[in-house]
Amino acid sequence: MPARNYSLDRLADYRTEAISEPLQVVNPDYRHLDGQVRSTTGKLNRRLANFAAITLNEPIEPKHVEPFLRRKASSQEEIEALQRHLDTLKAKRKETPHHIAIEELPEEVRFRQLSTQSKHLVDTIKMIAYRAETAMANSLREHLTRPDEARRLLCALYTTDADLLPDPAAGTLTVRLHHSANAATDQVIEKLCEELNATETVFPRTTLRLVLKWLSVNSSKSGHLNLEVGSGTQAEQTAAIMTRYERRLLEARSALCLVVGDVTSTMACAIAAQKLCVPVAPRGGRHPLG
Numbered sequence: 001m002p003a004r005n006y007s008l009d010r011l012a013d014y015r016t017e018a019i020s021e022p023l024q025v026v027n028p029d030y031r032h033l034d035g036q037v038r039s040t041t042g043k044l045n046r047r048l049a050n051f052a053a054i055t056l057n058e059p060i061e062p063k064h065v066e067p068f069l070r071r072k073a074s075s076q077e078e079i080e081a082l083q084r085h086l087d088t089l090k091a092k093r094k095e096t097p098h099h100i101a102i103e104e105l106p107e108e109v110r111f112r113q114l115s116t117q118s119k120h121l122v123d124t125i126k127m128i129a130y131r132a133e134t135a136m137a138n139s140l141r142e143h144l145t146r147p148d149e150a151r152r153l154l155c156a157l158y159t160t161d162a163d164l165l166p167d168p169a170a171g172t173l174t175v176r177l178h179h180s181a182n183a184a185t186d187q188v189i190e191k192l193c194e195e196l197n198a199t200e201t202v203f204p205r206t207t208l209r210l211v212l213k214w215l216s217v218n219s220s221k222s223g224h225l226n227l228e229v230g231s232g233t234q235a236e237q238t239a240a241i242m243t244r245y246e247r248r249l250l251e252a253r254s255a256l257c258l259v260v261g262d263v264t265s266t267m268a269c270a271i272a273a274q275k276l277c278v279p280v281a282p283r284g285g286r287h288p289l290g
Contacts, residue, residue: 016112024099028109033093040089044082051075139195143188157189166208173208186226190214234264241268249276256281 054071058064102110136154141147157177165174177189193212201210227244229237241264249272257273257280259266270280 018112019102023102025102025105027097027100028105030093030096030098033089033096037086037089037093040082040086044079044086047075047079047082051079136192136196140188140192143191153185153188156185168208171207171209172211173203173206174211174213177212177214184231186214186228237264238268241265242272245269246272246276249273249278254278258282 051072054068054075056064056068105111133151133154137150140150140153144150144153161178163174163176163178165176166172167174177193193214196210196212202208203210227241227248229240229244231237232240245268253276254273255278257269257278259270259280259282273280
């Protein structure tokens with residue numbers, strides 16, 4: 001199960017701590033000199049481009065040649081000055097160590113690392129959760145025709161509706177799961193529940209023993225009912241749904257049959273209810289019987 005669904009990452013904090021391990025870092029002086037070398041190199045390249053762009057397009061006469069020579073000479077002086085400055089910076093950079101130990105950094109620029117204690121806790125919880133899910137998936141694979149769907153089935157189980165029923169007198173905490181739309185899936189999950197119940201796990205920080213079980217199909221309090229039709233052709237599913245839903249209506253008559261969507265169970269339940277004179281109403285669609 002993805003950790004974000006349980007907000008485990010909220011356990012992380014942003015406290016800092018001193019770096020205890022020996023660590024080499026970039027020398028701030030070297031970084032400063034390197035930045036100056038790059039900046040001076042850029043300026044020098046621009047001056048060289050400007051020097052090359054100075055050309056004499058006028059006739060060769062003293063009044064045109066002299067200003068041209070002065071501009072060339074001035075540009076040449078700037079280039080030579082930048083070149084000398086660049087050579088000096090490169091020499092200083094070469095003499096400056098590129099990396100130094102973190103202990104040698106000045107106190108005002110010495111940095112700290114984020115605290116790793118909470119991260120180790122979160123990583124440990126995630127690892128334990130993954131190993132627990134793997135153990136459950138291995139248990140489910142024994143009862144699945146397609147073993148590769150074990151984790152997908154567990155992810156669906158995590159989001160299944162459930163009722164929490166604590167009973168301090170009996171010392172139990174019952175987790176009553178609601179049935180899924182597939183009877184075969186319910187049977188596999190029921191096997192898993194039996195194995196988990198056999199461990200007699202006690203809910204943390206209580207004395208209540210966890211008990212996992214399915215919601216009873218005869219429960220009228222919640223209104224949930226699994227007809228346990230399973231797979232088959234559309235005709236087989238329709239016939240089975242009609243037969244079992246009709247039996248349910250005869251046992252506990254409903255005032256209204258509210259159908260949802262436009263699937264096989266919608267049509268089958270509507271036909272069974274209509275034959276027993278139970279009003280049928282669609283929800284979010286057209287009437288299944290026209």
